[in-house]
Amino acid sequence: MSTAEETAGGEPQAWGEVTPDAARRLLIAAVEAFAERGYHATTTRDIAGRAGMSPAALYIHYKTKEELLHRISRIGHEKALDILRTAARREGDATQRLADAVSSFVRWHAGGRTTARVVQYELDSLGPETRAEIVALRRRCDAEVRGIIEDGVAAGEFDVLDVKGTTLAVLSLCIDVARWFSIDGPWTPDEVGALYADLVLRMVGAK
Template identity: 45%
Template sequence: MDVVSSTEPTTRTQPVAARQRLLLAAAEAFAAKGFNATTTRDIANGAQMSSAAVYVHFRSKEELLFELSEAGHSIILGMIDEVDDPAVAPAERLATVVGAFTEHHAREHVRARVVNYELGSLAPDHLEAVMELRREITRRVRAIVDAGIENGDFDVADSQATTNAMLSMGIDVARWYRAENSLPPEEMGKFYAELATRMVGLRDRD
């Protein structure tokens, strides 16, 4: 899933296409140089636009970061909604969600690094908006862990700490992942899905 280019630019008006180009350029610049070291000129050059054009579409560099961060976390929530099936066993639900979560952070590791590791550069109100999305992601995954505890499938002393650990592992993939010397994203997802089921002490009912 792509934080920036999930819509087809050919179906959008020119201003929207310009915004998408700027968001893509900002994501790449922030990932390469960090938010603080990136200038609006860097972003404009990456989008092949003038520096003044940045301010036609965004009030500040921070607003670009916020839009990337909000979109990135919203995509994760949408992904959980798409792959999670409450009708199946908690162990399968957990493996599916953690696998998809990790696969996303591997596949979109460049933008995911920005979305997860530049939060301190957001304005307070923007940070709170993104943190609420993060809390909702955590709530969704913890609900699966709690369901497994309640039906006796999982042996977990602290569901919140366990949930935080699983999500932190998946997020951290974006920090170190490099396609040339890592497992493919799908395999990375499967590997972390298995780790998640081990972390909850999955019990064999046979």
């Protein structure tokens, strides 16, 4: 992970799927601006300015300001789902898979907190149909984590009172990392990932 990308807005080679280059620069500028000030407080002039372009250039590549948020949100959620799915399908018992899922999910929220903050907290600024699409992706994230916890309960590895509620709490705990984590704080993303994996294993009563 390069320092430039760590401080500027994301994971290494992030947004590589966005082409052409000008469209990607605008999208990265939008991620930074949305994360700093929020969607509604960000102006299209600010986004274009950060990308080194005139305000009108934005509308060559995106129909509206909301389309930018939509693209960011979908790509981000797909990445989040990918992280959880990879961990859930790994070999190993439920304890190992849950620890892996939580630590990598938290690492993503801490390391790419600029992106994660937009993805997790600007959802309400999307229109109804667009939001519905993103909410569907979130439910699939939820299902991946619930699957691991159910496996652990079935195998007798975990002791859980309320599977649905505990799943929600685990995801909520991980997601909120994007709100409070700061690169200037006392922890690295790896350290928070390890701490949180331990806390979550305690929450599910892993032996």
